[in-house]
Amino acid sequence: MxxxxxxxxxxxxxxxxxxxxxxxxxxxxxxxxxxxxxxxxxxxxxxxxxxxxxxxxxxxxxxxxxxxxxxxxxxxxxxxTPLDKSEVFQIFDILDEHGIYYEISTQIGTFTNSKESRIEHFTTHIIDAFPHLTQKAAIAMTVAHLEFFPVDVAPDLRELVKQPNTEILKVICFDKRGPEFLGPAAKEIAKFEDCVVTSSGANNIEINHKHxxxxxxxxxxxxxxxxxxxxxxxxxxxxxxxxxxxxxxxxxxxxxxxxxxxxxxxxxxxxxxxxxxxxxxxxxxxxxx
Structure with a gap:
């Protein structure tokens, strides 16, 4: 039962x-x-x-x-269950090398280094999840999402990670170029001992601790x-x-x-x-x- x-x-x-x-x-x-x-x-x-x-x-x-x-x-x-910070910095290096936008979720909220980039990439994610939406409607949904669930801006995410009380619970990545560009980065990150890479859409990957x-x-x-x-x-x-x-x-x-x-x-x-x-x-x- x-x-x-x-x-x-x-x-x-x-x-x-x-x-x-x-x-x-x-x-x-x-x-x-x-x-x-x-x-x-x-x-x-x-x-x-x-x-x-x-x-x-x-x-x-x-x-x-x-x-x-x-x-x-x-x-x-x-x-x-936070990520190991030494691996977080390595993850950032790989994502930066591949030119992939990312943000981090912590125990106190989600952070981006650019709200404009967040809107651009999240709009693509919305269109992927809801293909019936027009570009205009997807942008409106993204902006509304930011109004109801504000994302904090931290110009330097690496400095935020360095803060001793900050737990990095997830790194989420968006790229409108899709799996062809996300895939190679995902494969590199998946090799890390304590990381697992999943996805909730064709244009994103999500990185968590393996546990x-x-x-x-x-x-x-x-x-x-x-x-x-x-x-x-x-x-x-x-x-x-x-x-x-x-x-x-x-x-x-x-x-x-x-x-x-x-x-x-x-x-x-x-x-x-x-x-x-x-x-x-x-x-x-x-x-x-």
Whole structure:
């Protein structure tokens, strides 16, 4: 019997307008009525994850930054898994050499060295994630994103990393040239002993500590709650969801998921625009998956 459900957000729980549909909300309530805990596991930081959840009236624990920072439902920080700073500087060297834009997420927020570059590259990421949008609409969404979830500007990210109290939880990179240019840098970084490289879209890569993965975080949360992984359900759509798809006893790939998730997940549900999360939850409960 399922006792814990962990769902990705972008491309999964959220629809094309970045909201949680009523069908998804109803299914989460249905799960809670059956004594099943629902939580999100996202690449977003907590500040970015909160608004759509609060709008939907959902208060839950969160795995954020791909597993690098975990919070309980009251918003208390449970643990962080930061990158090794010596490797962070090497990562910067590689990204600079390849001319790739990047920003860093820390325990106190996300930082860029250029808000203009952030808008340019994040717009490309939005278009990749939501191909129905026009360039103008994508730019508007990016600017709105910055208004609601401000990114701090640090002209020299290396100096920020040097600060003794700063934890680097994720390095996220965007490049409109896509995998052809991101791939070589990703391969170099993946060779580092303590790094794992994932992606949440064709035009980005995300770098975390090898122990900061959604699957590891889900396993940790389940252990803390004395829940066997066979009684855990996970739902996702992209490569940064792969580790939690692989560890769960019940796993769903979204209909819009990448091929790798379709190959690894035990089940496939509908697309995010058609409340695939809600349909998966109801199916799992009603069929006792």
């Amino acid at each position: 399922i006792k814990l459900i962990a769902s990705d957000m972008d491309g999964t729980l959220l629809d094309l307008e970045l909201n949680i549909t009523q069908e998804n909300i109803n299914a989460i309530r249905y799960a809670e009525a059956h004594g099943i805990e629902f939580m999100v596991a996202t690449g977003r930081n907590r500040a970015e994850a909160l608004p759509p959840l609060e709008k939907a009236g959902i208060n839950c624990a969160m795995i954020t930054l791909n597993g690098a920072h975990v919070f309980d439902k009251e918003g208390n920080s449970l643990f962080t 900061a993965q959604k699957g590891i975080a889900v396993s940790h949360v389940a252990k803390e709650r004395n829940i066997d992984l066979e009684n855990v359900m996970t739902i996702g759509d992209n490569l940064n969801d792969l580790s939690m798809i692989q560890v769960a006893g019940v796993s769903f790939a979204m209909g819009n998921a990448v091929v790798e998730l379709h190959e690894e997940a035990k089940y496939v549900t509908h697309e995010n625009m058609n409340s695939g999360v809600g349909k998966a939850i109801v199916r799992a409960i009603d069929e006792n998956l």
